[in-house]
Amino acid sequence: MKLRLEVNGRPRSADVPPMKRLLDVLRDDLRLTGTKEGCGEGECGACAVLLDGELVNSCLVPACQADRRAVTTVEGLAAPDGSLHPVQQAFWEKGGAQCGICTPGMLVAAVALVERARRPSDAEIREWLAGNLCRCTGYVKIVEAVAAAARARRPGAGARRPKRVKR
Amino acid sequence: MAPARAAVRHLPRAPRAVVGSNVPRREGLEKLTGRALYVADLDVPGAWWGVTVRSPHARARILSIERDLGADGARAVVVTAEDLLRAGRDNVVHLIADDQPFLAHRSVEHAEEAVALVAAPTREEAERAAARVRVRYEPLEPVLDFERAETIHKTCAIDKGDVAAAFAGAARVVEGTYRVGHQEHAYIEPNGMVAWPRIDGVRLVRGSLQCPFYVHAALTRLFGEPAEAIRVAQTSTGGGFGGKEDYPDLVAGHAALLADACGRPVRLLYDRAEDMVATTKRHPGRIVHRTALDAEGRLLGMDVEVLLDGGAYVTLSPVVLSRAVIHAAGPYRCANVRIRGRVVKTNTPPNGAFRGFGVPQVAFALERHLDRVARAAGLDRVELRRRNLLADGETTATGQAVIDAGASRQALDAALKRSRFAATARAHARFNRRHAHLRRGLGLACFFHGSGFTGNGEIRLAxxxxxxxxxxxxxxxxxxxxxxxxxxxxxxxxxxxxxxxxxxxxxxxxxxxxxxxxxxxxxxxxxxxxxxxxxxxxxxxxxxxxxxxxxxxxxxxxxxxxxxxxxxxxxxxxxxxxxxxxxFSNPSGQRFDETRYVGDAYAAYAWAAAVAEVEVDLTSFETRVLRVVAAQDIGRAIHPRLAAGQLEGGLTQAVGWALFEEVVARDGRMANGQLTNYILPTAIETPPIELVVLERPFAHGPFGAKGIGELPMDGGAPAVVNAIADALEIDLDRLPATPERIAAAWLAARPERRRA
CATH class of the missing domain: 3.30.365.10 (Aldehyde oxidase/xanthine dehydrogenase, molybdopterin binding domain)
Known part of the structure; x- marks a missing residue:
């Protein structure tokens, strides 16, 4: 199929089988390799992206479901001038990344949370990130970073309750 | 050992000192922006895909390998052990015993052993071609139970003092047997390599690895080529924990053989399932303790048997065993110690390095055992440990006088203080009387870890x-x-x-x-x-x-x-x-007798104590870890935040091993080789972790630093399991402490519960 989608704010297209995993479309067809494959079965969250703002595991999304929708990957988090997203900045300062392989998915998931919840509690952050496995950090510095990023966001940026699609 | 500097708990730091401050991390930005290139991210024009054909049998004779690729034949290559033989390759993964082949020849010794390699232009074509490689086997009876295995990879022994006399004069003898299972590294990036064919006399391999020169040595041996003909480069690596210490030698060798066969670069990337079932894991083990005490609860004699499951090939087992044996008596004073260690062969994938490298197994056994010893002696478990922990200058099981051994007591005191151990225990007692189905408990573990290679290893490494x-x-x-x-x-x-x-x-x-x-x-x-x-x-x-x-x-x-x-x-x-x-210059003057296991096993040790607080639900026997407090003397934190990250991550892996992580084997194959049913701790199950970092400098470490990577893995599991045992007043002698095992122990403790 001729897949048309918006990736990180730019229109992109690819000629792919409709059931090709969105993960593979991003990595192979669009050469956006920031999104990682850790398990291929929706357990680890390393492939997490935003699909029209909803957090999904791109290894479980067929290309046809992404048609005419907007995808945000880790490559799209920083501003065009290269300045880091507050969540990236907080991971940088707090030490939220160690080996870095879970980091793209973790960052995308964290961005989805801080865009919805202004002051998530420790328990809310942990629950929200429970679909993203990290084997290095013990999550301590990740949770600290997300809390710091949520605090750093300007007030009025929206305080909707967290909502997430089934992962 | 040469004397260390005087003990200093917290070093004063010069203003604007680089060491000891949280400078911006070098490796950070690329990882945060998705720009870091891991092996699967490399763009390699013209590369073919590699696939490994593996044995479905735990033990078998290979009768024949047919490779009728049909129409795909022109666009695929196959490599077997016979091809290596014909090409004059040395089919041996060079490590310690040199007993593991790159490709099984005539027989397979474990399930998932590599039998043939296939490469084709795409993954689909390679998989199709691999399916057409027909291997005929004659299955043989495998040895799967390590406790009944007879082939020994390696033994080692420690004898200190007169153990027989100690037991003869003991006021009390306490015995116990403890078992631990495999643990899967579960780095989130599976193993993978890209190899190029020989270009201008050089073979290049790039990939996910911990030890570039191990891979280099393995490829030099395989191809029989000089050092300068092999080039190994690391790509960004998504976790290792020991799992990428020796196995990448195999992956790299396989990829290089395929590149050689097809004359193109080859990507050999494992998926999660292949990585979990085929690659190394932590050694399962059985540790038996007999402990002689005097009337005051002091350790008179320790008699320990360490048995580890090495799997089918020797690989790193000898050094895992020696580290396990040296740490088996723990950071305790005991004049009479007898330790016997054995690592045996089973027809299962070789077990390898995993953070802790033999120490988590023996630390679990000893710290579980000491809780039982305390009960038998009628002593408080804290008091028992306090009476027996090493003091400065006292000797370990190998007779090594350790100048800063007293840091283990400092760590114990710090962990007790931070966790408010006594007050928390009283609060738990009140909680447990009140609550119908929840029980809370506290667990304690003291542990230590030697930095660097064992014995004279660093001298040899040079x-x-x-x-x-x-x-x-x-x-x-x-x-x-x-x-x-x-x-x-x-x-x-x-x-x-x-x-x-x-x-x-x-x-x-x-x-x-x-x-x-x-x-x-x-x-x-x-x-x-x-x-x-x-x-x-x-x-x-x-x-x-x-x-x-x-x-x-x-x-x-x-x-x-x-x-x-x-x-x-x-x-x-x-x-x-x-x-x-x-x-390397051996600045501490370390000397170790490798035949008698006497002397300075390590130049320095890091010392630690951990306290875990748990809540067990008697309706489901699920355990929630409420918090972990760990105090550790690491000499000097070069970068405090990175050091804390190591400690937190290691403790979390220990919590996983204590409660959830279980490799289920069926006919010698891992039956739960998926993250769906091999359970890792998520952010929810991971408890809050509180650290106390002590800094007693090691005179010969840079700015006083000791090694810290493995230490936190050693003591987390016994602390958690001791807490469960404390909460339910039961005995647990096996990891992981799953709800089923806890329930069984609960029922065994009071048979009348079975009727309830």
Missing amino acids: SEVALELLEGGRVRVLAAATEIGQGTRTVFAQIVAQVLGLPYEAVETVDPDTALVPDSGPTVASRTVPIVGRILADAARELDAVLARRVGRPPGRPWTRRDFAGAAALHLDAGGERRVTAR
């Missing part, structure tokens, strides 16, 4: 590093130590900058590549900072001396960047060497 002068007063670190998440480059740059008195930014690092860096040894054994960092500090001192001599100033004074640049330019203009190298 690691080397180099520093290179660059333009503008910059310095480049050249070392083979890999960054796998710990922050290797950051701490190396800190150490060198601090020695020279240069700004952190003036020191650069490179990606480990055997064509560019000297062999500073493998990235294992908590050795990166205390051993490699120390050699780097020596190299920096040498560089300082060379430049100081050049400009006629006294050495050992901090440089301004301008003066340094000036001196460097003068030095280079005068034809001075751009590079300064330094080699």
Whole structure:
């Protein structure tokens, strides 16, 4: 199929089988390799992206479901001038990344949370990130970073309750 | 051992010191923006895909291998052991015993053993071709139960004092048997390599690995080519924990053989399932303790048997066993110790290095056992440990007098204080009386970990590093130590900058590549900072001396960047060497008798105590870890935040091993090789972790630092399981403590519960 989608704010297209995993479309067809494959079965969250703002595991999304929708990957988090997203900045300062392989998915998931919840509690952050496995950090510095990023966001940026699609 | 400096709990830090401050991490930005390139991210034009054909049998004779690829034949290559033989390749993975083949020849010794390799232009074509490689087997009876296995990979023994006399004179003897299971590393990036065919006389392999020179040695042996004909470079690596210490030798060899066969680059990337079922794991084990006590609860004699399951090939088992045996008596004073260690062969995939490397197994056994010893002796478990922990200068099981052994008591006191141990225990007692189905408990574990290779290993390794002068007063670190998440480059740059008195930014690092860096040894054994960092500090001192001599100033004074640049330019203009190298020099004078297991097993130990607080639900027997408090003496935190990250991550892996992580085997194959049913702790199950970092400097570590990577893995599991045992007043002698095992122990403790 001729897949048309918006990736990180730019229109992109690819000629792919409709059931090709969105993960593979991003990595192979669009050469956006920031999104990682850790398990291929929706357990680890390393492939997490935003699909029209909803957090999904791109290894479980067929290309046809992404048609005419907007995808945000880790490559799209920083501003065009290269300045880091507050969540990236907080991971940088707090030490939220160690080996870095879970980091793209973790960052995308964290961005989805801080865009919805202004002051998530420790328990809310942990629950929200429970679909993203990290084997290095013990999550301590990740949770600290997300809390710091949520605090750093300007007030009025929206305080909707967290909502997430089934992962 | 040479004396260390006086004990200092918290070192005063000079203002603007580089070492000891949380400088921005070198490895950070690329990982946060998705730009870091892991092996699966490499764009390799024209590369074919590799696939490994594996044995479905745990033990079998290979009768024949047919490779009728049909129409796909023109676009696929197959490599078997016979092909290696014909091409004059040495079909041996070079490590310790050299008993493991790259490809099984005539027989297979474990399930998932590699039997043939296939490459084709796409993954689909390669998989199709692999399906057409028909291997006929004659299955043989496998040995799967390590407790009944008879083939021994390696034994080792410690004898200290007179154990028979100690037991004869004991007021009390306590016995116990403890068992631990496999643990899967579950780094989130599976193993993978890209190999290029021989170009201009050089074979290049790039991939996910911990030890570039191990891979280099394995490929040199496989191809029978000189060192300069093989080049191994690390890509960004998504976790290792020991799992990428030796197995990448195989993956790299396979990829290189395929590249050789098809004349194109080949990507050999494991998926999660292949990585879980085929690659190494933590050694399962059985540890039997007999302990003799005097009337006051002091350890008179310890008799310990350590049995580990090595799997089908020797690989790293001998060194895992020796570390296990040396740590089996723990950080305790005991004049009479007998330890017997054995690692046996089973027809299962070889077990390998995993953070802790034999110590988590023996630490679980001993710390579980000491709770039982305390009960038998009628002593409080804290008091029992306090009475027996080593003091400064006392000797370990190998007779090594350790100058700072008393740090183990400091760690115990710090952990008890931070966890408010006594008050929390009283609060739990009240809670447990009140609550119908929830029970809370506290667990304690004391543990230690030797930094660097065991015994004379570092002397044999003779690691080397180099520093290179660059333009503008910059310095480049050249070392083979890999960054796998710990922050290797950051701490190396800190150490060198601090020695020279240069700004952190003036020191650069490179990606480990055997064509560019000297062999500073493998990235294992908590050795990166205390051993490699120390050699780097020596190299920096040498560089300082060379430049100081050049400009006629006294050495050992901090440089301004301008003066340094000036001196460097003068030095280079005068034809001075751009590079300064330094080699391991055994500064502590460490000596170990490797036949008798007597002497300085390690130059330094890190000491720790952990307290876990748990809540067990009697309706489901599920355990929630409420918090973990850990106090550890690490000598000096070069980068406090990175150090804390190591400790937190290691404790979390220990919690996983204690409660959830269980490899289920069926006919010698891992039956739960998926993250769906091999359960890792998520952010929800991971408890809050509170750290107390103690800094008693090690005289021969850089700025006093000891190794810390493995330490937290050693004591977390016994602390958690001791807490469960405390909560339910039951005995648990096996890891992981799953709800089923807890329920069984609960029912066994009071048979009348069965009717309820």
